[in-house]
Amino acid sequence: MDAVNEPMTPLIMLAVDGVIAPFGRPGSQWQEHRVVADGLTLTLWLNPATGPKLLKLAEITGAELVWATAWDHDANVEIGPLIGLPTQSVCVVGQDAPPDLAAKIWCFKTPRIAQYTAGRPFVWFDDSLTLRDAAYLRGVEGVGDHLLIHVEPYRGLTDDHMERARAWLAKNRRPRGGS
Template sequence: MRPLILLDVDGPLSPWAAPRHAKPAGYVEQSLRLSRWSRRRLRIWLNPAHGPTLLALASPAKAELAWATSWEHRANRQVGPAIGLPPLPVIEFAGPQPSWKFGPVARFAAGRPLAWFDDDFDLFPEARRAFVERRAGLETELIPVDAHTGLTGEHFERLEAWLRKIDQP
């Protein structure tokens, strides 16, 4: 089964908690319209190198990238193009989630190994523990990202090491 690489936007790809005067290296400010009916704009930082880096890491492992973000389908319209990603599958989080994203992600993954970048894994520790133990022998790598810095080289190294590990016969 093809492994999954799951992406959250706020925190990993857009370091929302970074001080305004201390934009992390490589990030570029983007001004995104909240909706086509609104004049309001959202300013976020994105790193255009992240898309090509993720694609390059996923390709040799035949891993599938997917959005695991509250941005849902807007990530394909507004974030992906800004960082060089093609349209990706989207995990939908309709309605209130008693266990945050873990339930919908488990259903989407359907027994596939996965690595997941997010900044909020500690919100629901019991749900996280159950998710990681979802199936014996199923490789699951939760990669926490500090929302002050966003993705860094260390995160990509951790993903690369995990992809090498699951590629072993």
């Protein structure tokens, strides 16, 4: 297959708050950690099994993991090592939606996700996604196929969420060597 016809590598966009770090301890496998972001010490619940599961999901689907969180690059320093993730790419999302889009979306990250993904297929795990965000993404020219997976913020990312992503990403798998 030549480079022109080769599918683009799909992305797995990851939020931290409410997704990787639920608001509360959803089970005994979640461990309490103190982390620092923007000079503030925060207490988070993290499951050490999450990182290996995400790495496996990325490996079997040929996808790339990307932080899509207000933690920005701090996610690689403070969160990734605690759950077994190596340094990942970061979609810098900022803290606020552009004023002209605030009424069209719910999640402030949505316009930056649309820009960052640049036509690539993607799965986005977030606790702030609504139908307004889905409609916005459908209306932006050049946004690739995508699956938005709303994560309940007090439960965090579950195996069911990852299975939904795996099934969807299987349709967008990048070929590995060979014809």
